[in-house]
Amino acid sequence: MSAEDDYLFDKKGDGDGDGDGDGDAAANVREVRELEKLLGSARYVAPATSRVDRVKPAPAQPQRIRQARGRAALLLAPLALAAAVLLFLALREKPPSGPSLAVTRVEGAPRVDTRALEGRGRLAVGGWLETDQTSRAEIELAQIGRVTVEPGSRVRLVAMAPNEQRLELERGVIEAHVIAVPRLFVVDTPGARATDLGCAYRLQVVPEGGTMLHVTSGAVELAGEGRQSHVPAGAACETRPRRGPGCPYFEDATEPFKTALRSVNFETERQPEALATVLTTSRVRDTLTLWQLVWRVDAEARQRVLARVLELVPPPPGIDLVSGSPAAFKSYQDHLSKQW
């Protein structure tokens, strides 16, 4: 193997004036180095606010990064030590009693219980985080993600355990970015419970007590008043007080579809007309909505909804829905979900 191959493989034998390479070898190594320099600009840099990044418990850096940063770290070590001591002293003044989550002021003057949040603080179980119309804060979930608390919101940490981190959103808006096993992160609202299935979403509690959920990745389960909706990425779901969650819908559905669905979900009048509009304006992708609607309407309407679902997405060979077997329905649901 040549000096270039050696350098290319293990970054040794640079052939650059070390006496072991001829002119061509040195030129080849230089060419590799130029490519490294040029292409190195596209090297991976972990985003500061990545949903996966937040999973990291500030672990040690990989070896090669440690080496590269070793000199800088040495120079900064006294400063880091001083900062750590100051941080320790600051925290020692008000140690969190029991489980708590880190909270950070993003802007304005959020409050944790009765105290103004300046910089970083802790939200203990039972404690409230409140933002006024000009403030915003971020809650760091323990190793599983983060929640941004938008202006005009009030959030309580209800529970924090190895198998559950639970918040209560009394009012306002949160945006959650979670990377965790399903069902670890839960948010209670006045009208429903949002259970994370590994995702990112925006949840809003409106003044009348209803909620609006928009899922941007993964999926969320929304449950309340005996109803349950599975909301995948790209879909939204509305909840009304004492009615629980309606059927979810994709945000790119037509306006007539969404308006009619709102009537079907929450109103008692003009249901037949609204259902007819939902069915006639539905697309293949809207079988997400129809499939959940099937289980919520009366027997007569169920036949119509099911017929429309089958019209939009015929069952593949081998799935016999006429048999009525749960396995057949499960297989068909799996087939349907590929359209979502």
Place this chain on the structure above:
Amino acid sequence: MLTTDQRPGDQGHGPDTERRANDRASVAQVLAGDRSAFGPLFERYAPMIHGLLLARVDGPEADDLVQDVFEIALEKLGSLRDPEAIGAWLAQIARHRAIDARRAVKRTEPLDDNLPADSPSPSTRMEARRILEMIRTLPEAYRETLVLRLVEGMSGPEIAEQVGMTPESVRVNLHRGMKMLKERLGQART
């Protein structure tokens, strides 16, 4: 020399043995409910995953997909048969995810958006983008190893260890890949 049936590190190399033990411990901890143990796995393998993705898709999309890959991995970690082979397992998830992404709507963000603020001039960035696109036209095995080496700055032994290849295979892929890249660069200049 390793045979193709051997895994890198089977010779008892210290760092690799340590890495495998660490991986096994991290996976066990995550499966036992300690999600913080996923952090070191992310730290260790994110650049490799990014490189494999960058060998197939543009920079901004590769960044996004790194997140996806680790989300999928966390969700499916229970199905990982050999925790010591998590690098190869993650690499396979990344390859599949890149294929899925390419089937979806193609993004149009320029590579420049992916570069750090202190990166070179626009013309240099354009040149980097052009060469990356050229690398993406090479056979898969060559483009992966070249991107990991030239973009992510990994050495050949590191690539072998993380992706689950033999060091000799990596050496050959680098040699042949670089030769092909140079030929194409030469053709482009003429």
